[in-house]
Amino acid sequence: MERVLKWITLAAAAAALAFGGATLAGDLLERNDPANSTLTADQPSATEPLENTKQTIAAPVPAKDEPFVIKRILPIDGPIKYGEWHWDEDGVPAGPLVMTVDLEARVLSVFRNGYEIGATAVLLGTQDHPTPLGSFPILQKKRDNVSSIYGAAMPYTLRLTWDGISIHGSPVENGFASHGCIGTPNEFAAKLFAVASKGDTVIITRGKMIGMGDSII
Numbered sequence: 001m002e003r004v005l006k007w008i009t010l011a012a013a014a015a016a017l018a019f020g021g022a023t024l025a026g027d028l029l030e031r032n033d034p035a036n037s038t039l040t041a042d043q044p045s046a047t048e049p050l051e052n053t054k055q056t057i058a059a060p061v062p063a064k065d066e067p068f069v070i071k072r073i074l075p076i077d078g079p080i081k082y083g084e085w086h087w088d089e090d091g092v093p094a095g096p097l098v099m100t101v102d103l104e105a106r107v108l109s110v111f112r113n114g115y116e117i118g119a120t121a122v123l124l125g126t127q128d129h130p131t132p133l134g135s136f137p138i139l140q141k142k143r144d145n146v147s148s149i150y151g152a153a154m155p156y157t158l159r160l161t162w163d164g165i166s167i168h169g170s171p172v173e174n175g176f177a178s179h180g181c182i183g184t185p186n187e188f189a190a191k192l193f194a195v196a197s198k199g200d201t202v203i204i205t206r207g208k209m210i211g212m213g214d215s216i217i
Contacts, residue, residue: 067095068217070210071114080107082174085120085188089195092117097200098216099167099192101182103131104207108167108184110192111216118192123172123183131180135217136160136202141193150179155186156193160202167192167202 074086095113103124110118125131138158145157145168154168169190170176170183182204184192201217210216 067113068098068111068215069114070111070116070212070214070216072116073212074116074119076119079105080119080121082121083172083185085118085185087118087188087191089115089117097196099196099200099202100210100216101131101202101204102206102208103133103204108182110195112195114216117195118188120184120188121172123170123176123178123181125180126177129179131178131182131204132161132165133204133206136165136204138196138198138200138202141196141198143193154181156189158193158196158202 072092074088076086080086089112092115093113098111100109100111101107101122106122106124108118108120108122109116138160139162140157140159142157142159143155145154145166146152147154147164149164154166154170156169158167160166165180165182167182167184167189169186169188170178170181172183172185176183203216
C-alpha cells in the first residue's frame with residue numbers, strides 16, 4: 001500500500017510539473033505573439049534604430065567692422081601742443097575715413113581704414129558758443145570760405161551742421177577760441193581737405209579714450 005501511495009504521489013508531481021511547463025510555454029508563446037504586442041507605431045522597439053538627434057548650432061558672433069577697428073596710432077611723444085600737427089599716410093590702404101575730436105584733450109585725429117594718419121591740436125568753442133557733441137557727416141566742402149556772420153576767413157571748410165559748425169583752417173594758438181567751430185592749423189586743414197569726402201563721419205566726444213583694437217564707431 002505504501003508503494004502505491006508513493007507511486008501516485010510521484011505521478012501527481014510529474015503531472016503537475018508537466019502542466020506547469022505547458023503553462024509557462026504557452027505564456028511565453030503568448031508574450032511573443034505579435035498580435036498581443038503592446039507596442040504602437042510611434043513607439044520604436046529597443047531593436048529599432050533611433051533617429052539622430054538634431055543639434056542647434058549658434059550662429060557665430062560677427063566681428064567688429066574691420067575698417068573701423070584701430071590698427072595703428074601715430075607715434076607722438078607727449079601731449080600735442082598748440083600749433084603742432086602730425087601726418088603720415090604712407091603705406092596706409094584705402095578705406096573709409098573717420099575723424100574724432102576730443103574736447104577735453106583738444107585733439108583731432110584722422111583715421112583711414114583704422115589707421116591713424118593725422119593728429120593735431122585744435123581750437124574749440126567757448127562756453128557761450130560751445131562745440132557740440134555727437135556724430136556728424138560732412139555736409140559740404142568749400143576750399144575758400146568766409147564766415148557770413150563774422151567775416152572771418154575759414155579756409156578748407158568741412159561743414160558739419162547747417163547752423164555754422166565746421167572744421168576749417170585757423171591760427172591755433174593758446175588763448176584763442178572759436179564760435180563753436182573746430183579750428184586746425186592751415187597746413188593740416190589742407191591735407192584733411194584733400195582726403196575727406198562729403199558724407200565722411202566726424203565724431204565729437206569729451207574725454208572718451210580709445211586705443212588699439214577698439215572700434216572707432
